[in-house]
Amino acid sequence: MHQKEFRILVINPGSTSTKIGIFDNERPVFEKTIRHDTETIHQFDSVIDQYSFRKDTILEALDYEGINISKLSCVVGRGGLLRPIEGGTYGVNEAMLADLKTGYAGEHASNLGGILAYEIAEGLNIPSFIVDPVVVDEMDEIARISGVPEMERKSIFHALNQKAVARRVSKMLGKSYEALRLIVVHMGGGITVGVHKGGRVIDVNNGLHGEGPFSPERAGTVPIGDLVSMCFSGEYYADEVMKKLVGQGGLVAYLGTNDARTVEEMIESGNEKAELIYDAMAYQVAKEIGSASSVLYGQVDAIILTGGLAFGKDFVKKITDRVEWISDCIIQPGENELQALAEGGLRVLRNEEQAKEYPGAKASKGLQLD
Numbered sequence: 028m029h030q031k032e033f034r035i036l037v038i039n040p041g042s043t044s045t046k047i048g049i050f051d052n053e054r055p056v057f058e059k060t061i062r063h064d065t066e067t068i069h070q071f072d073s074v075i076d077q078y079s080f081r082k083d084t085i086l087e088a089l090d091y092e093g094i095n096i097s098k099l100s101c102v103v104g105r106g107g108l109l110r111p112i113e114g115g116t117y118g119v120n121e122a123m124l125a126d127l128k129t130g131y132a133g134e135h136a137s138n139l140g141g142i143l144a145y146e147i148a149e150g151l152n153i154p155s156f157i158v159d160p161v162v163v164d165e166m167d168e169i170a171r172i173s174g175v176p177e178m179e180r181k182s183i184f185h186a187l188n189q190k191a192v193a194r195r196v197s198k199m200l201g202k203s204y205e206a207l208r209l210i211v212v213h214m215g216g217g218i219t220v221g222v223h224k225g226g227r228v229i230d231v232n233n234g235l236h237g238e239g240p241f242s243p244e245r246a247g248t249v250p251i252g253d254l255v256s257m258c259f260s261g262e263y264y265a266d267e268v269m270k271k272l273v274g275q276g277g278l279v280a281y282l283g284t285n286d287a288r289t290v291e292e293m294i295e296s297g298n299e300k301a302e303l304i305y306d307a308m309a310y311q312v313a314k315e316i317g318s319a320s321s322v323l324y325g326q327v328d329a330i331i332l333t334g335g336l337a338f339g340k341d342f343v344k345k346i347t348d349r350v351e352w353i354s355d356c357i358i359q360p361g362e363n364e365l366q367a368l369a370e371g372g373l374r375v376l377r378n379e380e381q382a383k384e385y386p387g388a389k390a391s392k393g394l395q396l397d
């Protein structure tokens with residue numbers, strides 16, 4: 028029997044880019060990555076302030092391609108900093124919109140994914156969904172202990188791509204995802220190193236709020252005593268310190284750019300500081316992988332490097348030279364997020380799966396965004 032054709036718009040707002048795609052069932056018919064440089068992002072005080080800019084960017088890109096959005100079956104966005112939930116496809120509801128808008132667990136570009144999906148879909152009277160948001164939480168109890176009872180370690184990471192790439196590599200290796208012990212390293216605007224065992228991500232650095240390697244725009248783990256002193260120095264407001272950690276940390280702080288290709292050009296032209304900082308980022312990624320390998324008692328089937336930075340051959344080599352004694356390194360540059368979002372929406376449209384309901388507190392109707 029001929030399968031019904033669904034047309035899906037997928038929206039993936041990242042910290043350094045907005046990625047969009049149109050899929051006819053599983054088949055991509057249009058994909059575009061719109062990069063946002065440091066100056067563009069920094070003109071906005073908060074992520075939610077970027078809403079109109081990102082929406083216009085998306086609609087202009089679709090218009091330019093001559094894509095008529097009135098033919099869409101649903102819109103799927105990358106999910107943001109919600110309450111901790113299990114993986115899957117969720118319908119965007121009022122409670123979710125309220126948590127995304129206020130940034131229930133903090134600020135990240137992916138908060139805009141569900142909001143943009145909802146706003147575009149609502150005008151067309153079609154459903155909107157998010158899939159595997161950054162708060163997917165499968166961590167072991169032992170991994171939640173931080174050392175300060177009032178502070179629990181949290182699972183905030185590139186869940187969508189880590190899971191999708193782990194499944195793809197498992198297939199390549201001829202094994203089920205559940206049977207493998209993998210370390211998946213997503214290197215984008217943020218960097219997260221996930222320990223995958225038995226089909227669950229049992230430990231991962233909180234890629235947003237000061238854990239793990241520094242990244243193109245984040246500080247990662249910093250000397251904690253110095254951070255406390257900075258907070259109480261009287262020189263900074265809380266939001267200024269937070270920006271030093273997220274948005275204006277890492278490569279942005281040291282070299283003034285979130286673009287690794289610009290850093291590579293700086294190194295080419297003999298900039299020694301750029302070389303040291305780029306080396307240090309690779310060094311910190313390798314250290315985090317070493318730490319993750321101890322969670323698996325050293326029994327690691329593969330280390331997978333993915334995300335935009337995995338396109339950088341020299342950067343990847345700096346990491347693999349330090350970690351290939353642990354296990355084979357498999358390089359999967361870029362991400363599979365658009366495809367994973369489309370497939371998540373499709374499973375619901377085809378009634379293969381029921382959309383899960385987001386459990387947050389109910390909010391009042393009507394979000395004023397435009």
Ligand SMILES: Nc1ncnc2c1ncn2[C@@H]1O[C@H](COP(=O)(O)OP(=O)(O)O)[C@@H](O)[C@H]1O
Pocket residue numbers: 040041042043044045214215216217243285286287288289334335336337338339340361362
């Ligand atoms: N070909 C490439 N070589 C080196 N770095 C790259 C390449 N393509 C993208 N990057 C870098 O990857 C990072 C962005 O990764 P990406 O996964 O797209 O992030 P996000 O989704 O967080 O916006 C940027 O620092 C970008 O410069």
Ligand SMILES: CCCC(=O)OP(=O)(O)O
Pocket residue numbers: 040041042043135136161183184185214215216217218234235
């Ligand atoms: C919040 C974790 C996910 C993340 O860092 O995404 P980007 O790299 O797209 O900013």
